[in-house]
Amino acid sequence: MFSKIKKILKRGEPETVRDTIEDLIEEKDMSIKSDERQLLGNVLDLRDLKAEDVMVPRAEIIAAPDTVSPDDLLGLMVHHGYSAMPIFHDTLDTIIGYVHIKDILSFIYNKKELNIQHLIRKSVLFISPAMQILDLLLEMKQNAHNIAIVADEHGGTDGMVCFSDLIEEIVGDIQDADYQQTAQINIKEDGTVLVDARILLEELEEKLSCKIAVEQQNGEDIETLGGLINNIANRVPTRGEIIVHPDGFEFEILDADPRCIKKVIILKRPNP
Structure with a gap:
């Protein structure tokens, strides 16, 4: 397919x-x-x-200056799980290209001296926030763009769209349906719980032996932990936020993008 x-x-x-x-x-x-x-x-x-509907907003863009060392850049990409990292000169409003991790690894493998300037790919696509996503997908696919920068009306950086994010859409x-068949929960010694936000509430409740789902007044069924947290917060929380459940659970958002929560730490559970 x-x-x-x-x-x-x-x-x-x-x-x-x-x-x-x-x-x-x-x-x-x-x-x-x-x-x-x-x-x-x-x-x-x-x-x-549109691009503005799926972009990573400016405040959440992880990018590196053109003065970054190759070792620091590689560490930054590995830490954030990025395969491509935008590179800017002075500020985020002057993005000059991006570096792909395979280029860094190629230099390391061939024992060549690394120079960030030699690794920067200049083929960054600059787009309007109103660009239709289907059009953007076609443009990025046909011209091998990994990253698109969403420009504001003054030419500054408003957000970023990655080709991988469009494929995820x-x-x-x-993928969620496949994942839910093999979900893993990591319960640590201190009682905190690391879990993927896509896990079914029914499975999480069974593992933790407690009720987590909240009855919805509108009768809407919420199936996953991420959906429940979004409902409690009435929005998609950002990384680092702590959302408090009506029954006392505390959910720290470990990883998220503008569209969905990915990983959650359950910091506190109410006493049985």
């Missing part, structure tokens, strides 16, 4: 891509499985999103 999606994206014009995807979804051909239809549907859903729901 991914090969099919790649072929579709190579067709160029967004309208052509939309029409092709819609035709595939509506086909009665049983060779297209339900999860494949879901993938195609997720691609089509991107037509309603497409496959995220299916």
Whole structure:
């Protein structure tokens, strides 16, 4: 299916891509499985999103100055789990390119002397906050852009979109379903609990032998821990925030992006 999606994206014009995807979804051909239809549907859903809807906001961009040492840059990328890191001159408003981790590793493997200036790729795409995500996905795929910088009306940096984040928008729901079958919970000796925010509340309650779900007045079902925390906070919390559950649980957000919570530490649990 991914090969099919790649072929579709190579067709160029967004309208052509939309029409092709819609035709595939509506086909009665049983060779297209339900999860494949879901993938195609997720691609089509991107037509309603703009860059500003999925970007990492300026305040949360992790970037490095063009004076950074290769060792420090590699450490920064490993620490944050980034495969590509934006590089700026003086401030975030002057992003000059990015460095891909495989370029650093290649220099190390070949025992070459590292110079950040030699590693900086200049092919950063600058876009408007209003750019349609489907159009952006096509642009980044066809021109091999890893990173797009969302520019404000004055030419400064408003946010950032990574190609990997757009792919996650497409496959995220299916990955979540796979993950929920093999979820892991790390209960530490001090009683804190490290857990992925996508874990089902039912499974978490079983592991911790306590009730965590909150009854919703609107009757809406919340299935995951991340969804529950978003509901309590009435927004998507940011990394480092602590959200307090009505029953006394304290959830520290260990990792999150503008769209969803990824990892949570349960710091405090009410006494049984």
